[in-house]
Amino acid sequence: MKRLKWPSWMPVDPYIAALLATVGIAALLPARGTGADIASGASTAAVSFLFFLYGARLSTREALDGLKHWRLHVTVLASTFVVFPLLGLAGKGLVPWLLTPALYSxxxxxxxxxxxxxxxxxxxxxxxxxxxxxxxxxSFSSLAGIVLTPLLAAALLGDSGGGFSADSVVEIVLHLLVPFVAGQALRRWVGGFVTRHKKALGHVDRGAILLVVYTAFSEGMVEGIWRQVTPWRLLALLGVEAVLLAAMLALTWYGAKRLGFGRADRVAIQFAGSKKSLAAGLPMATVLFGADASLAVLPLMLFHQMQLMVCAVIAKRRSRDTHDESWPVSGVRTAAGSRTAAGTATRSG
Structure with a gap:
């Protein structure tokens, strides 16, 4: 039987389309009552399993070997957990005239x-x-995020984090950190299985995230929080996120040059230091924000698609200009072939 292929002319990656379809299903058929309880329990179990797989996949030896290039990793971590949050805090000035408090959170x-x-x-x-x-x-960023993201959320979001509280930290430990550590501890026995069945388990990853999205957006529909978002607010959010992405792409590229990194390292710093993980962010948001998770993950979902499309264009251009150190990010023209890289990158983003 011939395998169906996603049309090349479609501007949206198939997994992004699946995410959008899941949001649509949650809007039309949200889980209520007992169904909501079942969906919530299944979502929690799926999140724990996801982080168990993350732990089982991460090679401790490779991680330790990578420490030899510590300056590069410190630069990426600083971009991800220092520069990004500082720019996020600067966005506070956009409330309430451009972003609502919920969208800003x-x-x-x-x-x-x-x-x-x-x-x-x-x-x-x-x-x-x-x-x-x-x-x-x-890998280092994902590992550090299990600890740093909840701590930063506690410090910066405070009461605006919906259901965020000290109990949320306990839930993070139980549902995210403990499964991850268990995966690392059992990697000796399950690592081979995970590697051999990487493709099949990748479908499990994506299916679990779709379940998390459905549960979060169902809760949002039941609570009626989507009435808080207007088309104007969504356009404003997209504009703010475009500025954020452009700023990070420029800072990581030119900042790495000022720090003395060569071209190959600057490429790695730019792509690792300017993006955010949907796969890690969605499960954390469901724990941190509770019933408000649907609005909390909306900015991340939009940013994720935007970063894939823009970075695919940049990567394609840079592949042709390997010796050019000076071309500007804003000077890139969209290429149709860039969607191929974006599609590959979406699977674990």
């Missing part, structure tokens, strides 16, 4: 989320950058 949360792994690798490889450094940088 989601916007600030996206700046606290760790970087991606697979998309960083895919774009770094396409742009002929330092791929091993991108692998380690993405």
């Amino acid at each position: 989601g916007f600030l949360f996206l700046t606290l989320v760790p970087s991606t792994i697979q998309s960083s690798i895919a774009f770094t490889s396409m742009a002929r950058g330092n791929v091993p450094a991108a692998i380690c940088a993405g």
Whole structure:
């Protein structure tokens, strides 16, 4: 039987389309009553399983070997957990005339989320950058995010974090950190299985995230919080996120040059230090924000799609200009072929 392929002319990656379809289903058929309880329990179990798989996949030896390039990793971590949050805090001035308090909380949360792994690798490889450094940088960011994202959320979001409280920290530990540590501890026995069935487990990853999205947006529909968002507010949010992404792409590229990194390392720093992980952010948001998670994850979902499209264009251009150190981010023209890299990168972003 011939396998169906996603049409090349479609501007949205199939997984992003699945996410949007899940949001639509939650809007039309939200889980209520007992169904909501079942969906919530299944979502919690799926989140724990996701982080168990993350732990089982991460090679401790590779992570330790990557520490040799510590300056690059410190730069990426600083971009992800220092510069991004500072820009997020600067966005406070946009409330309430441009962003609502709820949308701003989601916007600030996206700046606290760790970087991606697979998309960083895919774009770094396409742009002929330092791929091993991108692998380690993405892994370190994801690992650090399990601890740093909740701590930063506690410090910066406070009461605006919906259901965020001291109990949320306990839930993070139980549902995210403990499964991750268990995956690391059992990697000796399950690591081979996870590697051999990487493709099948990738579908499990994406299915679990879709379940998390459905549960979060169902709760939002039942609570009626979507009435708070107007088309104007969504356009404003997209504009703010475009400015944020452009700023981070420029800061990571030119900042890395000022720090003395070579071209290959600058490529890895830019792609690992300018993006945010939907796969890590969604589960954390459901724990931190509770019933308000649907609005909290909206900025992250929009930013995720935007970063894939823009970084795919940049990576394609840079693959042709491997010796050009000076071209500006804003000077890139969209290429139709860039969607291929974006599609590859979405699978684990």
